[in-house]
Structure formats: structure tokens, C-alpha cells
Amino acid sequence: MSLSASETFDWTDPIIQDAAIKLYQQEWISALAYNQDLIDYLLARTWLEPTHRDEEYVLTGIGKQALAQWLDKHIPNWNQLPSSETLLNQQQQEVNKRYEFIQPRLQQPLPEVINENVFNCIFTGDNQGAVAAELREKLPKEYQICQDRxxxxxxxxxxxxxxxxxxxxxxxxxxxxxxxxxxxxxxxxxxxxxxxxxxxxxxxxxxxxxxxxxxxxxxxxxxxxxxxxxxxxxxxxxxxxxxxxxxxxxxxxxxxxxxxxxxxxxxxxxxxxxxxxxxxxxxxxxxxxxxxxxxxxxxxxxxxxxxxxxxxxxxxxxxxxxxxxxxxxxxxxxxxxxxx
Incomplete structure (x- = not known):
């Protein structure tokens, strides 16, 4: 029996939702830390296949149909959701607010490697959330973020x-x-x-x-x-x-x-x-x-x-x-x- 999407990761996460919708619209996706769970899920079901470029994937024919069905099921009215720019601005406000709070409280130095779920929880309040790549670039870089596979x-x-x-x-x-x-x-x-x-x-x-x-x-x-x-x-x-x-x-x-x-x-x-x-x-x-x-x-x-x-x-x-x-x-x- 195959797992449903909700059993694999949180489809209510706006970052995941936006990545899935953008994938459906443009039919390709580049692998980044925040969307890796989505990519792995789709690859395991052969809805995606790799291209000749590193870490880039395209929707298969059956994948486009199946992804549309999943979007209908898990993201009602997904065609009417806020744009990715709006979501990014909303998350930036949340990340900035948490960073201002936690920055003076952080131990020094930080570990050289930080688990990705821990990192996401610190800045989104949810270890199943994900900090957008654009925002992650603005945060301190004296550590590496790792999925710990x-x-x-x-x-x-x-x-x-x-x-x-x-x-x-x-x-x-x-x-x-x-x-x-x-x-x-x-x-x-x-x-x-x-x-x-x-x-x-x-x-x-x-x-x-x-x-x-x-x-x-x-x-x-x-x-x-x-x-x-x-x-x-x-x-x-x-x-x-x-x-x-x-x-x-x-x-x-x-x-x-x-x-x-x-x-x-x-x-x-x-x-x-x-x-x-x-x-x-x-x-x-x-x-x-x-x-x-x-x-x-x-x-x-x-x-x-x-x-x-x-x-x-x-x-x-x-x-x-x-x-x-x-x-x-x-x-x-x-x-x-x-x-x-």
C-alpha cells in the first residue's frame, strides 16, 4: 500500500504548497534543501524523473495528472492561493522576528553542522516547516545544515x-x-x-x-x-x-x-x-x-x-x-x- 502525502510530510506547510504548485505550473523543479522531501516523495512514485542537469527534475506525464489530483485533495482552491512572493514576505517577517529574539541567546560558537529539522524549528517554529532558500542566504553561514540521511x-x-x-x-x-x-x-x-x-x-x-x-x-x-x-x-x-x-x-x-x-x-x-x-x-x-x-x-x-x-x-x-x-x-x- 502506498503512503498518502499527508503521511510523508506536511502538505499544509505553505512552502511545500508553493513548491508543489510551481512545479505543476512550470513542470520542472530544482532540488533545494526546503523542497527535498517533496522531490523524494515524487521520485519514489515516479511522478518526477531527473534531467541531464544536476539536481533538476521534470514531471512525468502520469506525474502531472497525479500531482493535480493531490493538489485538489490536499490544497483546496490551490489556484487561488497567495503568490510565492506574498508567502516569502510573510515568512521573512516571521524569520526576522524569531532571529531578533534568539540571536543574543545563541551559544557561541554554534555547532559546525546543524540538523535541518532543528534549524527549521528555530526559525519557523515547526520542525516540519522549511525556511525558503532566499531567506536562508541572509542568515549566518558559520555552520552547515544537514538532513542527516x-x-x-x-x-x-x-x-x-x-x-x-x-x-x-x-x-x-x-x-x-x-x-x-x-x-x-x-x-x-x-x-x-x-x-x-x-x-x-x-x-x-x-x-x-x-x-x-x-x-x-x-x-x-x-x-x-x-x-x-x-x-x-x-x-x-x-x-x-x-x-x-x-x-x-x-x-x-x-x-x-x-x-x-x-x-x-x-x-x-x-x-x-x-x-x-x-x-x-x-x-x-x-x-x-x-x-x-x-x-x-x-x-x-x-x-x-x-x-x-x-x-x-x-x-x-x-x-x-x-x-x-x-x-x-x-x-x-x-x-x-x-x-x-
Whole structure:
């Protein structure tokens, strides 16, 4: 079951409302801190797709229809709402009033990194609100604002993430003790390059349960490609040299295909999909009909692909989740072949 917008973030926030309306009107949007939740929500449902420009997205055909329906449902009379300039002036008054109050009370120095929800709460009074980018530029800049997303990794290797002004993160020591490594985004803001033992292969995995339960041969690094954190995953993947191949293992559906395409586009690296040869055997028992609504299990769109199992699923408008084959006894051998 897909989440409604109200379960993801506050559609009553005037900044989010204005961003959604402007997106509908101009059919494209640039990623900024205040609209990232909206963009992630729409990307997860394939209502948006990235362009060739960094952090820029356009509405898909189905996205334009669906967004209009959401606007009608969650923002009554949205065509009659105040203009973005009016909203900005209103928020500027509120931000200025709060800043005058809190400025003499702030500790000095402030932390180098501040959580975005904390920042928004200080200046809007609501941690689900957002300070417009134009106003944020006028506030002090001696700190960085961070969403504190997480990068999830699994592997058995002495891989190190070198950072600009801090000690490298040695992943092997953490991996020896835990089932996964979950690194906060604030610990990766200044990551520069990778050092130590590189994997033979990097595999992004769409489903979190599959990411945790997959067999893990030596020299394979697994990265959870959470849809909402895709840009953080892409930043990490860019650190790998091109001789380390990247495979994506996801659900066999349209949104899984878009996720792989996004990672390829954002990293500038070719991405192959990992489709075990025996997956087609599962189709009779686990294939599900696609849904009209965009998102997980949404209808296939675009040209039919040549890979046999994908071709059959697309022609019959069916999809399959990747979790069904995770314990197949042939999977470890398939992974080993990739590393030979």
C-alpha cells in the first residue's frame, strides 16, 4: 500500500504548497534543501524523473495528472492561493522576528553542522516547516545544515573513506562487529576519496530486507539504495574508480528501473541490472499485476526491454519483488560468478 502525502510530510506547510504548485505550473523543479522531501516523495512514485542537469527534475506525464489530483485533495482552491512572493514576505517577517529574539541567546560558537529539522524549528517554529532558500542566504553561514540521511553498507574489506579535515572512516572495524554499517550524512559531508582495499564489485540493493539478508561473498560491497536517500548513495558511488563495476539489484518493476537509471545518470557510470538466470522460474508463482497508480508496482512505460524476464513482465504488465528469490540456493553461485 502506498503512503498518502499527508503521511510523508506536511502538505499544509505553505512552502511545500508553493513548491508543489510551481512545479505543476512550470513542470520542472530544482532540488533545494526546503523542497527535498517533496522531490523524494515524487521520485519514489515516479511522478518526477531527473534531467541531464544536476539536481533538476521534470514531471512525468502520469506525474502531472497525479500531482493535480493531490493538489485538489490536499490544497483546496490551490489556484487561488497567495503568490510565492506574498508567502516569502510573510515568512521573512516571521524569520526576522524569531532571529531578533534568539540571536543574543545563541551559544557561541554554534555547532559546525546543524540538523535541518532543528534549524527549521528555530526559525519557523515547526520542525516540519522549511525556511525558503532566499531567506536562508541572509542568515549566518558559520555552520552547515544537514538532513542527516544515512548511508547503509555491508562488506568484508578494509575500505576507508578519507575526509578533508577528519580521520578516515575505517569500515572494516565497524563491519566486523555489526551486521551493517550505517553512516550519518554529517559524517560524510567532507568525504574526498576511497582508500585501502577496494571491492571487486559494488551492488546497490533496493529492498532493505534483501540488503540485510543477502549472502555476502568476499570482495562484494552492498549499498542500500533507499529511494529517499538516492542522492547520498550517488555521491558515495562517485568516489569509486570506473574499473570497479556497479550492478543494481532491484525489484522487477518500472520504479526499480528508474532507480537504476537515476544512479547511472547521477554518477556518470554505467549500471547493469543484476537479474539471476533463474528469476523467470518464479514468475508463475510471484508475478503481480501492475497498478495504475505510479510508484512501487506501477505500470511499465517506455520501450520493451530485451532481457527475457523483463520483456515478458512488461508485455503482460506484471512485476516481481526481489525478496522472493533471496534464499534460493543458486544465488550464492550467481554472485560468485560476478566476482570471478
Amino acid at each position: 544515512r548511508l547503509h553498507l555491508r562488506g568484508h574489506m578494509d575500505l576507508r573513506i578519507k575526509r578533508h579535515a577528519r580521520r578516515p572512516i575505517r569500515l572494516e572495524r565497524i563491519m566486523e562487529m555489526l551486521s551493517e554499517v550505517a553512516l550519518s550524512e554529517r559524517d560524510l559531508l567532507d568525504m574526498q576519496e576511497l582508500d585501502g582495499e577496494l571491492p571487486y564489485l559494488v551492488m546497490t540493493v533496493e529492498d532493505y530486507g534483501v540488503f540485510l539478508d543477502m549472502p555476502l561473498p568476499d570482495h562484494l560491497l552492498l549499498v542500500w539504495a533507499q529511494a529517499e536517500h538516492h542522492s547520498l548513495v550517488a555521491r558515495f558511488l562517485k568516489l569509486f574508480p570506473h574499473f570497479v563495476p556497479h550492478l543494481h539489484f532491484g525489484d522487477l518493476d518500472h520504479s526499480g528501473l528508474l532507480l537504476a537509471e537515476y544512479l547511472s545518470r547521477e554518477t556518470g557510470r554505467p549500471v547493469r541490472r543484476f537479474i539471476p538466470h533463474f528469476w523467470d522460474e518464479y514468475r508463475q508463482y510471484y508475478a503481480q499485476p501492475t497498478q495504475e497508480e505510479a510508484g512501487k508496482g506501477g505500470r511499465w512505460r517506455g520501450a520493451v526491454l530485451s532481457a527475457p524476464v523483463l520483456k515478458d513482465l512488461m508485455q503482460d504488465q506484471q512485476w516481481m519483488p526481489q525478496a522472493t528469490l533471496i534464499f534460493d540456493q543458486r544465488l550464492p553461485e550467481e554472485l560468485a560468478k560476478l566476482l570471478d
